[in-house]
Amino acid sequence: MALAASASSSVIVTRPEREAKAWADDLQARGVRCETLPLIEIAALPEPSVLTPVWQEVHKHLAVMFVSANAVRFFMAARPDNLSLNDCRAWSTGPGTRAALLQAAWPADWIDSPDEAASQFDSEALWSLVAHRVEADVKRWQALNLTASAEQPSVLIVRGADAQGQLAGRDWLALQMEAAGLRVHQTVAYVRQPPRLTPGQQQRARQAMSDGSRWLFSSSEAAQYLMQACPDLPLDHAKALATHPRIAQKLRQSGWPCVELVPPGLQAQAQSIKSSP
Template identity: 70%
Template sequence: MSSPADMTGGPELNHPRVIVTRPEREAMAWAQALRALGVDSETLPLIEIAGLSEASGLVQAWQAGAHHLAVMFVSANAVRFFMAAQPEGLAVPNCRAWSTGPGTRAALLASGWPEGLIDSPDEKAAQFDSEALWTLVAGQVQAAVAEAVRAQPSVLIVRGADAQGQVAGRDWLAQQLESEGLQVFQAVAYVRQAPELTPEQCQRAHQAMTDGSWWLFSSSEAAQHLLQACPDLPLSQARALATHPRIAQRLLASGWGRVDTVPAGLAAQAESIKSLA
């Protein structure tokens, strides 16, 4: 978790204080960006990202990559682990790359995926999710199906799995693609698991239930991990921010006392947070 020393050297910070719960790499970058925009923030990563013990599935996905209409990446981590498994001698697939948000798009650009082949919601989009992506790519999909003569068009979805190896995340986009007549293949690139919180982190979590802090969740899985690590938290007294209505609903159903929805985009999110009463 970040310390007060992390807050120096930037603009004057405004309350309320926000606890960023993303995986550590993303949490640190997000908290730093919020502080630069005047939002008092710290990190308590509640999702741990780990590589696969055996990556043959990713190698096979690479070998078939050029045959797909598109490769859809669910997160920046999906991009990083997929690109890390690139077999020697194989180029980046010459197909569309789909992402649901600017972080994933930035990871694709950093990995060398041609900018002209990337489809992603605008940074000012109201939501970064499968539905927002679908509005951009539905035309591609329908055109590919209409033009197909021999082979059925396909999309590869690169995503994470939970600690038990089960595919993590929603299947809405896969179902949508299949209903349009596409084949959908899945490739697991990494594992999302619960971190082991230190006694100090659990103590801070208890304090944050009642000290006016706002917990920022971009995944309901992070909230589940918090309760697994600290099962006796007084949630009814706590305040949470959710970046999507589905996450907000799950938090309320779990017993969080107050849950507000904030934009997923950084700048709009910072403004929303600063307006909280």
């Protein structure tokens, strides 16, 4: 769904290109006028082979937590052919990541993810779902250590890195797991980097700041990259939609004057967008 210079009063989906098109198509099918302007570029690691030894240790972990569908896609692409996924749990924070796991043939019974009707898809929602199992495993390990040496239970987090190689995302879940007695391992499976906007996209971005269009952000990083790509954008009349309170807060702190919180689920999101002025 390409951007058009004549478009106005649209919802501009800013997710990475692969996800942006699917999201915009779904919203469009639900009666929301959409266009896409991907503000995060997703790239493979320079040396994907670094994931091979990580895969060799997968079955030693209590679970593998994937931060996004891209984490699934790039990590699974490095999976050795003879490595089974049976008895290996996967954690995801939302339906998009769960769908990517299922598409990659991860057994459905071994996936923990918030229900599609959940009010929020984030680390907090996931933790409320798996914390009881973590507590049981940690207690079992502590009991074993009274009489024998047992390896401390651990979780592997698969995530992205920014263009400088720094881990992208929050550390909240890792801190919860460590506090519960888990060892946390993290691996980078892909790179998130600023977009290279064409002159036409830059022109559309400027127009969208004052024509009533609403920018849909599911990541505050996308808003940051927008201002890097177009540093002279005026925010006086800019409108934004945020899928999480933390994103909304960061947008307001960055100077966006009109920020509306919308539900994360597509059906509820479409209803919310259509009902707002």
